[in-house]
Amino acid sequence: MELLYFGDKGWGDELFFATLMTIAVSITAMIIGFIFAALFTPLKLSNNKFLNSIGNAYTTVIRGVPELLVIYLFFFGGSGAIMFVASIFGYNDYIEINAFLTGSFSIGIISGAYSTEVFRGALQSIDRGQFEAAKVLGFNKYIYFFKIILPQMLRLAIPNLSNVWQITLKDTSLISVTGLVEIMRQSYIAAGSTRDPLFFYSFAAVLYLILTFLSMQLLNKLETKYSKGY
């Protein structure tokens, strides 16, 4: 147990901050995922064949390729791409993006593909009459989307979004390969210097279990709150 002491003697404080890092990356990735979903859901539902195929390509490729490969793409290719864009604007120095951004971005793209599917499903299961009624009543676009469609969509999407959150939370363990010090990476460091991998990896598993358990409790509450009214 003294391995978990806070301060110089143990790894308690390091693991505590690593857990915070995991939570921060997961939330950032989830938000980036929502941005991607907001961009690609309309494409997937579009009647235009070209736009539709872009939307489908995004979800198919990301959901069919291992997360680790996507992470390697951004880890090794990320700064190259940014430097290329910067060179167009005449900036030729070396740019290094930090591990937090690379990590959240790559996990965010993955989580976005799942969120896109969730939002698409939710939008499609809203009763068509709702769209028609809103149009017939002559609401403007803002009210049409934010007051009528969005609330109904969120209600349907929340149960599945909590699955996406679980996937995202677990996926963040993979960005330990880029050197970002989250739970997995910190356990790896601690296991290496104390030669006690069994203890630290098991403890990491417990930390993840606590995170999934707590977030499930929270999301279930949210779910009951938003399913009211029916």
Add this chain to the structure above:
Amino acid sequence: MDIELMISSFPKLLNATLITLKLLSVSLIVGLFIGLGFAILRMNSHKLINKFAYGYSYIFRGTPLLVQIFIIYFGLGQIEYLRTTVLWVVLKEPYWCAIIAFSLNTGAYTSEILRSAFQTIKPGYLEAGRSLGIPSKIIFTKIQIPIAIKQSLPAYGNEIILMLKGTSLASTVTLMDLTGVAKYIISTTFKPVEVFIVAGGIYLFMTFIIHNVIKYLEKKYGFQT
């Protein structure tokens, strides 16, 4: 775009795909048996057995696969006692450690899929079987299991694809599977995009095949209940 690199790396990546497929098929087969076993335990009316099976699937579904592999590969080797047993022959090999981790992981998901499939079987089928005087063992093997397999096909297809992606984690314990080789080529040539296209293409091709086989099976064996 370095087309030459894409062409020259293709055979290497294809070769590594064999390891990926081996890992996938072995762990799916083992995982199916584990899953069936735990699904049966989950339906047991004894509370303790039930809790045990639930705990198993909760732990393996609530933690990342990476942690599970690391515990088995780095962690178990630390126990002195294990090193003296026959198990050590298996546990010192990263290949077998990966397979153990994958099997246990997919077993947990499969048990959930099968359990919900068993629970959605209409009681009428079982009652019909019982009223015809069929012994309960035969009802289970000849009625419940076939129906459960048919009903769980779509969800199990998803699980196969998730597991295919999961095998990429074998590269973290030094195995040179498709992702492992891809990473090696990327880190020696610094051409991530090209390698990603080729390796990703191979993965997509595999998911495409799996997807269509499952669709075909669903059509062939699927039925409405």
